[in-house]
Amino acid sequence: MxxxxxxxxxxxxxxxxxxxxxxxxxxxxxxxIVGHAKSAETxxxxxxxxxxxxxxxxxxxxxxxxxxxxxxxPVGAMAAIAAEIGPHLAPGCTVTDVGSVKQAVVEAVAxxxxxxxxxxxxxxxxxxxxxxxRSGFAxxxxxxxxxxxxxxxxxxxxxxxxxxxxxxxxxxxxxxDPAHHDQVLAVVSHTPHLIAYTxxxxxxxxxxxxxxxxxxxxxxxxxxxxxxxxxxxxMWRDVFLTNKDAVLxxxxxxxxxxxxxxxxxxxxxxxxxxxxxxxxRAIRRGIIEAGQDTSAPDFGRAPAPVKPAxxx
Amino acid sequence: MxxxxxxxxxxxxxxxxxxxxxxxxxxxxxxxIVGHAKSAETxxxxxxxxxxxxxxxxxxxxxxxxxxxxxxxPVGAMAAIAAEIGPHLAPGCTVTDVGSVKQAVVEAVAxxxxxxxxxxxxxxxxxxxxxxxRSGFAxxxxxxxxxxxxxxxxxxxxxxxxxxxxxxxxxxxxxxDPAHHDQVLAVVSHTPHLIAYTxxxxxxxxxxxxxxxxxxxxxxxxxxxxxxxxxxxxMWRDVFLTNKDAVLxxxxxxxxxxxxxxxxxxxxxxxxxxxxxxxxRAIRRGIIEAGQDTSAPDFGRAPAPVKPAxxx
Numbered sequence: 001m002x003x004x005x006x007x008x009x010x011x012x013x014x015x016x017x018x019x020x021x022x023x024x025x026x027x028x029x030x031x032x033i034v035g036h037a038k039s040a041e042t043x044x045x046x047x048x049x050x051x052x053x054x055x056x057x058x059x060x061x062x063x064x065x066x067x068x069x070x071x072x073x074p075v076g077a078m079a080a081i082a083a084e085i086g087p088h089l090a091p092g093c094t095v096t097d098v099g100s101v102k103q104a105v106v107e108a109v110a111x112x113x114x115x116x117x118x119x120x121x122x123x124x125x126x127x128x129x130x131x132x133x134r135s136g137f138a139x140x141x142x143x144x145x146x147x148x149x150x151x152x153x154x155x156x157x158x159x160x161x162x163x164x165x166x167x168x169x170x171x172x173x174x175x176x177d178p179a180h181h182d183q184v185l186a187v188v189s190h191t192p193h194l195i196a197y198t199x200x201x202x203x204x205x206x207x208x209x210x211x212x213x214x215x216x217x218x219x220x221x222x223x224x225x226x227x228x229x230x231x232x233x234x235m236w237r238d239v240f241l242t243n244k245d246a247v248l249x250x251x252x253x254x255x256x257x258x259x260x261x262x263x264x265x266x267x268x269x270x271x272x273x274x275x276x277x278x279x280x281r282a283i284r285r286g287i288i289e290a291g292q293d294t295s296a297p298d299f300g301r302a303p304a305p306v307k308p309a310x311x312x
Numbered sequence: 313m314x315x316x317x318x319x320x321x322x323x324x325x326x327x328x329x330x331x332x333x334x335x336x337x338x339x340x341x342x343x344x345i346v347g348h349a350k351s352a353e354t355x356x357x358x359x360x361x362x363x364x365x366x367x368x369x370x371x372x373x374x375x376x377x378x379x380x381x382x383x384x385x386p387v388g389a390m391a392a393i394a395a396e397i398g399p400h401l402a403p404g405c406t407v408t409d410v411g412s413v414k415q416a417v418v419e420a421v422a423x424x425x426x427x428x429x430x431x432x433x434x435x436x437x438x439x440x441x442x443x444x445x446r447s448g449f450a451x452x453x454x455x456x457x458x459x460x461x462x463x464x465x466x467x468x469x470x471x472x473x474x475x476x477x478x479x480x481x482x483x484x485x486x487x488x489d490p491a492h493h494d495q496v497l498a499v500v501s502h503t504p505h506l507i508a509y510t511x512x513x514x515x516x517x518x519x520x521x522x523x524x525x526x527x528x529x530x531x532x533x534x535x536x537x538x539x540x541x542x543x544x545x546x547m548w549r550d551v552f553l554t555n556k557d558a559v560l561x562x563x564x565x566x567x568x569x570x571x572x573x574x575x576x577x578x579x580x581x582x583x584x585x586x587x588x589x590x591x592x593r594a595i596r597r598g599i600i601e602a603g604q605d606t607s608a609p610d611f612g613r614a615p616a617p618v619k620p621a622x623x624x
Contacts, residue, residue, distance in 0.1 A: 076582075125529060129596070145529060184521050188534040192511055194577075198570045199504055200592040202562065205569075209496050215598040217437060217457055222500040224536040230596035233589035240577045240585055250514065251574050255567070257517075258510045262563050265506075265552045270388075273552055277545035280512040284441070284542035286527040 004165045006031040009066035011059050011081055012073035013037040013046045014232075016098045016124060018136025020070065021051035023169035026138040036062035037133070045133045060088045068165070071097035071109065076238035079108035086112035093117045094158045098124055100185060100235070102149045102178035104242035110151075118158040121149045121178065123185075124171060131232040142170030149178040186246035190239055191254060194247065196228035197236075316477045318343040321378035323371050323393055324385035325349040325358045326544070328410045328436060330448025332382065333363035335481035338450040348374035349445070357445045372400045380477070383409035383421065388550035391420035398424035405429045406470050410436055412497060412547070414461045414490035416554035422463075430470040433461045433490065435497075436483060443544040454482030461490040498558035502551055503566060506559065508540035509548075 008030040010017040017035065024030040035052035036059045037043050043055040056062040063069045063085045073081055078097060089095065095113055099105045102121050113119040126144035128135065146166045150159055163173045176184070203214045203222065218226065240247055264272040320342040322329040329347065336342040347364035348371045349355050355367040368374040375381045375397045385393055390409060401407065407425055411417040414433050425431040438456035440447065458478045462471055475485045488496070515526045515534065530538065552559055576584040 147529075184525050184529055187515050187518060187521050188526055188530050191514075192534045192537055194573060195507055195511060195570070197589055197592050198566060198573055199507060200595050201588060202503075202565050202569050203499050204591060204595055205565070206499060206562075209499050211595075211598070213496050214500055215595065215601075217459075217496055218500050222504045224540065225504055226592070226596040228536065229589070229592040231589075233586050233593065236589050237582050237585040241580055241582055244577055244580075248574065248578060250518075251570070251577075253514045253517070254510060255570070255574075257514050258507070258563070258567070261506060261510055262560065262567075265556055265563075266560060268553055268556075270549050270553055273549040274545050276513060277509055277541070277543075277548050279516060280509050280538070280541040281545065283512050283516055283523075283527065284538040286523070289527075 002028070003031050004029045004161060004168065005066075005068040007066045008033050008068045008070065009062045010035040010052065011062060011069060011071050011085070012077075013042050013051070013055075013133045014072060015127060015131050015135045015140075017070060017072035018046070018049075018051050018133045019126075019138065019140035020072075020136075020169065022136050022138035023141060024165075025051075027168050029165055029168050030068075034062055034066065042133055049134065051133060051136065059085050063088050063090075063093070065090055067093055068162070069093060069095045071095065071099070074232075074234045074238045075099040075101050075105055075108075075242045076234075078105050079112075082109040082112035086114060089114060089117045091116040094162055095119045096122045096148075096162060098122060100189070100239050101243040102147075102181045106149070106151075106178050118155050119151075120154060120159060120162050122162075122166075123147045123149075123181065124166075125189075126171075127231070129227050129230040131235075139170065141166070144171055146171035146173050147181055148173060148175050149181050150175060182243050183246045186243055186250045190243055190247050191250040193228055193231065193236060194240065194251065195254070196225040199225050200229040314340070315343050316341045316473060316480065317378075317380040319378045320345050320380045320382065321375045322347040322364065323374060323381065323383050323397070324389075325354050325363070325367075325445045326384060327439060327443050327447045327452075329382060329384035330358070330361075330363050330445045331438075331450065331452035332384075332448075332481065334448050334450035335453060336477075337363075339480055341477055341480050342380075346374055346378065354445055361446065363445060363448065371397050375400050375402075375405070377402055379405055380474070381405060381407045383407065383411070386544075386546045386550045387411040387413050387417055387420075387554045388546075390417050391424075394421040394424035398426060401426060401429045403428040406474055407431045408434045408460075408474060410434060412501070412551050413555040414459075414493045418461070418463075418490050430467050431463075432466060432471060432474050434474075434478075435459045435461075435493065436478075437501075438483075439543070441539050441542040443547075451482065453478070456483055458483035458485050459493055460485060460487050461493050462487060494555050494558045498555055498562045502555055502559050503562040505540055505543065505548060506552065506563065507566070508537040511537050512541040 010021060013035050021033050024033060032053050034054045035046050036056045046052040046055050059081050071078055071081060095117060097105050100123060102123060105121050110119055124141055124146045126140050166173050322333060325347050333345050336345060344365050346366045347358050348368045358364040358367050371393050383390055383393055390411060407429060409417050412435060414435060417433050422431055436453055436458045438452050478485050
C-alpha cells in the first residue's frame with residue numbers, strides 16, 4: 001500500500017500504539033515512526049523490537065516534524081501531554097487519540113491544539129488483556145470498529161486521510177458524537193468491566209471457598225470475568241473517573257435489574273427467571289448475526305490463536 | 313479402550329448426554345447406549361445422529377437392564393424422573409446425574425433409589441452456550457473437572473467404576489461434599505451467570521442507546537456476557553431456584569462490593585479503583601498457572617475451534 005503519513009509520532013507505547021506501529025509497518029503506511037514513553041525501559045524496548053525508528057524522552061521532542069501524532073496514553077494523562085506538545089506541533093499536523101472515553105478527552109486536549117493543526121478524537125474498539133510495547137501485533141484492528149468523534153467543522157481532507165490510515169490497518173470506521181460514544185461504551189464495555197472486576201474481587205475475599213478452589217474450578221462464567229478483570233488498571237481507573245456520569249447511570253439500572261432477579265430467586269419465581277433468560281438469548285443471536293462474534297461453541301477454553309510477531 | 317458399562321441409559325438428551333454418548337462411542341466405553349427424552353423430535357434426532365442405539369418414550373422403560381443410568385435433565389426435573397425410574401432400576405445399577413447443583417439433587421433423587429442400586433451425584437464442569445442433542449461432541453470433557461459428591465457409605469467398587477468411565481472420557485475427577493460444591497459453584501459459576509444475564513437485560517432495556525448499537529459495538533466485556541447469557545434458560549432457572557441460599561449469599565456480597573466501587577467512582581477516588589483493579593489481576597494469573605485457561609491474548613474474537621462431529 002502507499003504511504004499515508006510521512007512521520008507518525010506515537011505518544012505512549014502500549015498495546016494500541018505498538019499494534020499501530022506493527023500494522024503501519026506491515027502495510028507501508030508510514031514513512032517513519034517515532035515514539036515517546038515516560039519509561040526509559042519502554043523506550044529501549046520499542047527500539048529493540050523495532051516498532052519505532054527513533055524514541056524521545058519528551059513528548060514535545062517526539063511530535064516535532066510529525067504529520068500525525070497519536071496520543072496513546074491513559075485518558076487521565078491526556079491533558080498534560082496535550083499542553084506539552086501543543087506548542088511543538090508542525091503546521092498542518094493531525095492529532096488523534098485512542099482513549100476509551102471521548103468527551104473528557106475532547107475537553108482535555110482540544111484547548112491545547114493550535115489553529116493550524118487538526119484534532120480528531122478516536123477510539124479503536126480492540127484490545128487484549130495484555131499491555132505494554134511487547135503486547136502489540138499487526139492484526140489487532142482487523143475488522144474491529146474505530147470510532148471517530150470529530151467536531152462538526154473538522155477539515156474533511158484531514159479526516160479522510162486519517163480514515164484511510166485506519167482502514168488500511170483493517171479497521172471499520174464510523175463517526176459519532178462524543179457524548180453518545182460515551183453512553184454506548186458505558187453499556188457495551190465500561191460497566192461490564194466494572195462488574196467483572198467486582199465479581200473477581202468478591203471471589204478473592206471469600207473465606208468459605210478457598211482461593212485455590214476458585215482458581216481450580218473456575219468455570220466459564222467466572223473465567224471470562226477474570227480475563228476482563230486482568231486489563232490494565234491505570235487505563236480502567238481513568239475510564240471510570242472520566243466517564244463517570246454514563247457509568248453511574250448504567251450501574252444504577254444494573255443494580256435495579258439485579259435486585260429484581262435477586263428477589264425472584266428469593267421468592268422462587270421461576271417464571272420470571274425463565275422469561276428473563278430467554279430474552280437475553282436473542283441479543284446474543286443479534287451479535288453473531290452482526291459478525292461481532294463467531295457462532296462457534298465456546299469450549300470454555302478456546303484454542304490459542306497464532307502468536308503474533310512481537311508478542312511477549 | 314475396554315468397555316466399562318454394558319448398557320448405559322441417558323435420561324435427557326441435551327448437550328451433556330449427547331457429548332457423553334459421542335465420548336463413550338469414540339472410546340468404546342459402553343456396550344450399548346439407550347436414551348429417553350420427553351420430546352419425540354429429540355428422540356428421533358438421537359437415533360438419526362446415532363448417539364443412541366434405542367430410544368424410549370418413557371424413562372422407566374429406558375433404564376431397564378442398564379448398569380449405568382445418567383440423569384441429564386434440568387435440576388428441577390430430577391425428583392419426578394427419579395420417582396419414575398426407581399422401581400425399574402436393575403439390581404447393582406449405578407445412577408448418576410449431571411446437575412450443576414448437588415444438595416438439591418441429592419434430596420430429590422436419593423430417596424427414590426432402591427437399596428440394591430447405587431446413587432453417585434456428579435457434575436461435569438463443561439459446556440458451551442448451545443443446547444440440544446446436536447450440540448454434543450466427544451471432546452467436551454477433555455481436561456475438564458467432573459466433580460462427584462458421593463455419600464460417605466457409597467460402594468467403593470461402583471465409585472471406582474464410574475470414575476474410570478469419566479476419566480476415560482478425558483475428565484479430571486474430584487470428590488466434594490455436596491454443600492461445599494454448591495458454595496464453590498455459586499462463586500465460580502452461578503452468580504457470574506446471573507450477573508451476565510442482568511447486564512445483557514439492562515442493555516436490552518436501554519432507550520438512549522439503540523439495540524442495534526449495542527449489538528454492533530459490543531466490545532469484549534459485553535460480548536463475553538452475551539455468550540454466557542445465551543445458555544439454556546431452563547437449566548439456569550433451576551440452578552438459581554435450587555442453589556438459592558449460596559447464590560443469595562454471594563449476590564449480597566457482590567452488591568456490597570459494587571456499591572463501594574460505585575461510590576469510589578462518584579467520589580473520584582482513583583486510588584481505590586486502581587488498587588482494586590490491580591488485585592484482581594493476580595487471580596487471573598493464578599487461573600492461567602492452574603491450566604484453567606490459556607495465556608494467549610484474547611483478541612475479542614477467538615478463531616473458531618475445529619467443528620466437532622454432530623455439531624449443529
